[in-house]
Amino acid sequence: MNDLPRVCVVGYGVAGRLHHRLLEAAGLRVCTVDPALTGVPVGAHSRRAIEHSPAVRDMPGPVNLWSLCTPTQVHTDVLAEVLERDPRARVIMEKPACRAQDVPRLLALLERYPEARVVVMNQYRHAHALRLLDDLRRQHMPDQPVTAVRVAFSKDRRADMAAGRFIDRDHGVFGYEWPHMLAVASRLLPPDTYRGYVEGPVQDVHGVVHDDYFVTTARERAVLADGVELELYSSVVGDPPGDTGAPDWTRPFRHSTGGRRRLAQIQTGPALFTAEMDPVALPDGGRLPANTHRLTAQLPTGCQEVLVNDSPMDNALRTAVARLLGDLPLPPVDLTPVHRISALAARFGRDRATAAAAGQLSGGAV
Template identity: 40%
Template sequence: MLRSILTHDPQARILLEKPACQGHEIGELTGLLGEHPNARIVITDQYQHARALDVAAGLLDTYEPGTPISHIGVTFTKDRSADIAGGRFVDRSYGVLGYEWLHMLAVLRRLLPAKAFDTYLAAHPRQATLRAIYDPRLFVSALTEHSTLRTGEHLLHLELHSSITSPAVVLGGAPERTTGWRRDIRPADDRHRYLTVHAGRIRVTVHLDPVTAAGGWQLERNHHRVTVERDDDVLHDQVIEDSPLRTAIELAAGTLISPRVLPPPDLGPLRRITALAEHLRAQKPGQETTPSSDGAVPVPLRGGLASTG
């Protein structure tokens, strides 16, 4: 499709959704862009603009100034079962990696030093511990990755998890102050997107839209929750109104009509999910197991479900 557009208009200005292409097409994509230097291509990356992540970074500096981050956990899940049954949102090339994983990498980029993030992207998947659920319809329907990075003299543990067949669960305690919170705004959420960051004795948690907390409390769309806890004490609990998608599209539109030189798209995250998908596809399952009620087939890799590098 991109080639067709550029053949029609070599100076086209195009906004691409993620993932920009299949893994085997990355070379063709970069070649195509090189052949059309006057075209302008922007790939959307909404979580690069989430204000809740700025707030979280500020809270880390406030409560643990100068303390290195020791752990980052990012979880993005969405139950796509009904869509998949109807033939929609079926990605057999990347599996679960083609849905939310690039969003998770965008979040990780906001929290890691640039050098550490680049090192992580370039690392071979065998350096991580991967726990995958294989699915005959979807290649891999759930994946958890554990990695360890060295930042200066400190070690930082990363845990990324995503699933496209698991229902969302209620996360986080009920708000002490219910201003801005309501019950039964909408049916139970079918997804959740949250992250936790540990530094010193504190844990900063960001629940990104949509947010449902214990007790049935919900926030309106485009509202996010940021909390800070030390041991069992809640030190900070804040609701932030923000639309990262709106910001991303407005900035992309401005970039597309700007006369400034546009650097080529950053395909590092795309190469990362391609490497992960190829690594998972290369694994030889040890045995077949009985499908679960949703059709997924957990397939043991070396050492059980975990593939350890």
């Protein structure tokens, strides 16, 4: 057993526990670092106690792989601690890689430790359901151009935030599901069109600000190359029934557990192709089994539905482990999502946000 690679999950909160479960299932030995850990964590499958430590430097023994799941604002500090301990460390970083103000320090670390190997999580790049959605489009509308791509990822984080879960006050709503939505857009748009969007200026964004949580809901629209329309919408305070902020196209789709609703839609001429990503709500209030996504093709001739079972996070973690433990060259860390979410958050400057918030969630549209 002891020759299995050993992975240290740093930051044992919601993301850290998920990484623990999936990495253990992928055959790695798991240990954890978290200064706030109370009690002994146990293996997700073995239920045996696992090693834990309050600091990276104190974790005994060799570590083959690191998985950084701390709050975003300390990602770069923790990466520095890991690389100081092991200049050749192999590291998975949760998204977003860091804050925009940390980018120079992150790049300096990568330059100072050229033998380090780093992968940033981007699980929706690994979602088979999105590839199948695009296959459906090609099958039914092979000769029609895509006219619009729409993505909406919402969840209600209010109870979690009140209970002490990490709050992204640097990016607000853009720091949680938005990087996932960018990954979805990058899967559904032609590569050059996506690059033109993500590296281009912000065209149109509206949102709601809260005096503590910063932006809690936002809707971005852009017209891209060849007139393709892109729309991204996210809320971290749920979409109350009748909410006027949620785009009309999201309304036919129900919210699932925790106020989650994760939608990706392609419009092609008269046809609509929609992926409802896990967790998918059922009309009786239940949900489809875990990791089951529903694809719907609304065609002039009728409607077709397909269910796909697939875990994007599991795919992404297993791919990252294989790449990091191998020695093929890795692509450079992609920091375009960090720049994009930072540019979007900058449109809701702190002073403006505070003035508009006027108390609770009734903050002004920007």
